[in-house]
Amino acid sequence: MGQIKKEGTSWYFVAELGIDPLTGKRKRKKKRGFKTKKDAEKALAIIEAEVYKGVYFEPSTILFKDHLLEWFKIKRNSINFQTADTYQSFIVNRIVPSLGTIALSALSPLNLQSYVNTLKEEGLASSTVKKIYNIIKGALDYALNMELLHSNPIKKVQLPKDKKKEMSVWSVEEIKSFLTIAKKDRLYMAFHLAITTGMRRGEILGLRWKDIDFDRGILYVRQTLSKDGKQFLVGAKTESGVRSIKLPNETVSALLAQKKSICNDKQSLVNDYVDHDLVVCTSKGTPMNPNNLKRTYLKLIKEANVQEIRFHDLRHTHATMLLAQGISAKVISERLGHSNIKTTLDTYSHVLPNMQEEAANQIDTLLTATK
Template sequence: MATGFVKKDKQRDSWYYEATLGVDENGKRIRKKKRFETKKEAQQALADLLSAANKGDYVEPSLVLYKDYLTDWLNSKKISVRESTWKSYSDWVRLHTIPALGDLEISKITPQRVEKFMLELSRNNYAGSTIQKIYTIIKDSLNKAERWQMVSKNVVDLVDRPKAVKEEMQVWDNEQSLTFLKQAKTDRLYVAFLLALTTGMRQGEILGLRWKDVDLEKGILYVKQTLSHDGQKFSPLPKTAAGRRSITIPSEVIHDLKKHKSMVTDEKRACGQSYTDNNLVVCTTLGTPQSPRNLNRTYQRLLKRVDVPKIRFHDLRHTHATLLLVQGVNPKVVSERLGHATIKITLDTYTHVLPSLQKDVAEEFGKSFFKSTVNE
């Protein structure tokens, strides 16, 4: 049975406890000693320690450095998350978490150190969503450390999750969208921007789209795979995921896709055996995957030539969704086109559109409801 006592150190004007927790595998007694500023703190800490030891819940604090532990944690994550997600985790750990906390022994990480780290990120103007993700990584990693009995408890449970202020979404209206497409019309990558604005597909989905997944007769695109952010790997979308979907396209887009397919066919014929046929809708002149970086570079170049608000490529997807909602399209349909897991995600993302929709609905309802009264 674990035993211990609390005593005052008159020379240091502090209190400490000493505890005997049993014996190790070599028969040597396991003793612990820790100092505190007050008698009450020492008594409480000793009571917690003895209770855990007598229940068999005591965990010897690990001397492993957090940066070494995070390397193992990241390796274990590879089998449970998508490659793009793992890459993001790895970047956040390498660029932020390890520089701030990596040299600490995992058992020496305190709530105060974690909270200070969160505040430093905020002062350096990192987005609230980014800070939340870093917070989640630390919490998840220490949850596993607790399960592995490397620490007695997860100290992040004592740190409030940082709040994220939702940034105002930047989108184009109908006229601005058409103005940009007119400028991009003669560019070889025009069809990528056209698809972004008329289907709401993500960049990786556009760059992963194959001709065999395009039915030009019926006017339907089938989203089945995505290209990684580094442009090196295609990943099939799970059959059960909302992301694997079909999207109908208007006749104008069908017309432009047919012209683009003819151009790609001519390029393939001109290259001969040097052409790598990946059956991609958007690709290089050699048939290889189009680099997301090059696509973004082209997008930025075109933006400079036209008088429209400067928005991100990803905001073309938001523009598509916003235009649909303003036109009165059912949010459920919008959600399905975007590949959202639930309609709630769609409604939460595009709350800026809802007030104007509510006004339009109220006016239309009023006209219909009071029609008979007006005619009397």
């Protein structure tokens, strides 16, 4: 049985934890600092109940930063190097400075909620806050599995929500104006693919000729170029990102023209050409630096006199254009490599009201024809 005793103006308890199997000695836990006898009795009762059920374990004294870094050593083996770099940056620059010196067992929903609120007050985007939240959650889930915690305190934290930003896309007229100007540039194929296939930038810059089936008019996304342009990554951003995309005839023709242009580069440079089998590359065959692609893209936007949108918005333009033409969201989801159709519907919900109106008009047309 445990004991409750007074010490000066406060109370403490001594709990019996049973026999240590390694030493054969009786284990006890002493905790001080309770303001009233009732508080001490309540805390003792909780521990005694856990001991009786066989679920009690000593709270870890390890600091959160030490546990976090230990978890990251394991985690980085299951994620690609770009994601690992992002995780490390958030851990070193954001999480450890604020939460690192708190004991793992002392983390609570209250101090974690305060931390998340601070991140938002500093102006971080909700998506960035969520990434940091997920890192902490992953580390605490691991602590739970290792029986260092009773529960994961961050699961009770409320994440901030931003109003959905209005998506920037080009109209069909703007697409035509831009492509007309871009056609003169050697990087035209990158912009053409972004608009006609919805591929991500890294997917376009990692695309190889062997990934294209010209007979069937199908392109396969099997490789991407890293954000810094220094490394090829097998697969795509997600599992569902490894996919096939049916190509329009115009895109097949543009690809054949691109292949002919690259063959000319090879012949003119001979031994100086470094062949990576890339569809979009430098004049020497080496991978195209994403920043150089961006510079060219912005320059062409000014020349075409169209609204400035991000390169990634060409992907949104592709999806919006297809939805407006009544193409199934399921088909668009597959072209974009989304993990499920819900992602597609949530991302492009702004287009759906127009589609609803069109659906109603089609019903009217059918019923009128029937009458």
